[in-house]
Amino acid sequence: MSLTEISARASVLTGADRELLAQTLGQRASFDAPLAPHTYWKIGGPADAFCIVETSAELGAILRLAFKRTLPWFVLGSGSNLLVGDGGIRGIVIRLAGDFARIDARAHDDGVTIVAGASASLPLVVAQGASLGAIGIDSLAGIPGSVGGSLRMNAGTDREFGEFVRDVTVQTPAKPEPHAVTPQYFYRHTTLARDAVVTHATLQFASGDPVAVRDVLQKRLVRRKNSQPLQYPSAGSCFRNPPGDKAGRLIEAAGCKGLREGGAEVSEMHANFIVNRGGATAAETAALLARVRRTVAERFGVELELEVHFVGAFV
Numbered sequence: 536m537s538l539t540e541i542s543a544r545a546s547v548l549t550g551a552d553r554e555l556l557a558q559t560l561g562q563r564a565s566f567d568a569p570l571a572p573h574t575y576w577k578i579g580g581p582a583d584a585f586c587i588v589e590t591s592a593e594l595g596a597i598l599r600l601a602f603k604r605t606l607p608w609f610v611l612g613s614g615s616n617l618l619v620g621d622g623g624i625r626g627i628v629i630r631l632a633g634d635f636a637r638i639d640a641r642a643h644d645d646g647v648t649i650v651a652g653a654s655a656s657l658p659l660v661v662a663q664g665a666s667l668g669a670i671g672i673d674s675l676a677g678i679p680g681s682v683g684g685s686l687r688m689n690a691g692t693d694r695e696f697g698e699f700v701r702d703v704t705v706q707t708p709a710k711p712e713p714h715a716v717t718p719q720y721f722y723r724h725t726t727l728a729r730d731a732v733v734t735h736a737t738l739q740f741a742s743g744d745p746v747a748v749r750d751v752l753q754k755r756l757v758r759r760k761n762s763q764p765l766q767y768p769s770a771g772s773c774f775r776n777p778p779g780d781k782a783g784r785l786i787e788a789a790g791c792k793g794l795r796e797g798g799a800e801v802s803e804m805h806a807n808f809i810v811n812r813g814g815a816t817a818a819e820t821a822a823l824l825a826r827v828r829r830t831v832a833e834r835f836g837v838e839l840e841l842e843v844h845f846v847g848a849f850v
């Protein structure tokens with residue numbers, strides 16, 4: 536191992552930091568914990584600390600510690616849009632749970648309102664909203680994220696998460712009490728501050744006939760099942776669609792389907808998916824992403840932009 540590699544992989548937490556995290560979270564703080572099981576790609580090295588945080592008070596305490604000690608930290612949602620480096624993530628990885636998993640969905644005269652914690656599963660939110668007739672919620676069907684990650688990514692299909700957001704609550708290291716923010720939403724990104732942890736979001740939908748909404752939803756799920764390689768670990772579409780085109784179409788036309796680097800393979804079923812065929816590393820996956828990008832640029836002069844977020848140590 537090179538010196539660069541050794542230093543990129545060395546924990547930045549002191550014994551006192553570890554003790555404080557263990558005192559605050561008990562068994563819900565684990566150390567040098569592998570992240571691969573927490574990502575959809577099943578790839579990634581260890582976190583110095585993996586912290587399951589269940590209340591706003593606990594989140595405030597962890598963010599205050601990070602602020603005071605200038606420790607790096609990262610909030611992990613469902614891990615469905617992430618490539619975690621083989622060297623893992625230095626500092627504290629926060630995974631919200633407990634109070635943050637609640638969903639309160641109600642139909643009323645003005646439509647359907649859903650108040651959801653950031654760790655609530657988007658598929659569950661979609662199912663509950665559809666059964667109340669939330670119009671447009673079908674456009675979020677089959678996206679396997681959490682509410683917080685989907686807000687950060689402005690996830691969606693023909694309609695996007697941000698279109699339905701009414702209120703957002705966050706906590707940050709500099710302002711660790713829950714407070715409201717109003718981000719703007721763009722194609723697969725938002726103006727949400729980098730250091731903001733989304734804790735809750737209120738979504739608002741017009742209401743329609745629940746049977747009709749569930750029917751459209753079901754059709755979308757079937758279409759996705761028939762066009763996406765859901766039997767293998769992946770992070771969904773790897774590249775953003777360039778203006779007026781589809782990344783998948785360009786990748787396929789450039790002849791990249793089936794390309795492989797170790798255990799990582801460009802899916803034969805959907806060219807914008809890279810699947811883990813078994814034991815793929817982050818280095819292999821990153822190398823394959825770079826190869827696809829280069830091939831498309833050489834063939835069509837289009838520089839594809841990554842949709843998946845790279846995080847952690849890649850040395």
Ligand SMILES: Cc1cc2nc3c(=O)[nH]c(=O)nc-3n(C[C@H](O)[C@H](O)[C@H](O)COP(=O)(O)OP(=O)(O)OC[C@H]3O[C@@H](n4cnc5c(N)ncnc54)[C@H](O)[C@@H]3O)c2cc1C
Nearest residue numbers: 612613614615616680681683684685687690691733770771
């Ligand atoms: C099979 C498959 C199909 C997919 N289909 C689609 C699709 O149709 N459309 C689409 O847009 N995406 C799709 N995705 C990608 C992914 O599901 C979405 O981007 C999802 O919204 C990410 O949510 P997550 O909770 O998994 O976030 P993660 O992958 O865990 O994190 C993504 C980013 O959000 C940040 N984040 C997570 N939680 C919070 C929080 N509480 N506060 C602040 N920041 C946070 C993370 O730090 C990270 O930067 C697909 C993925 C898979 C595996």
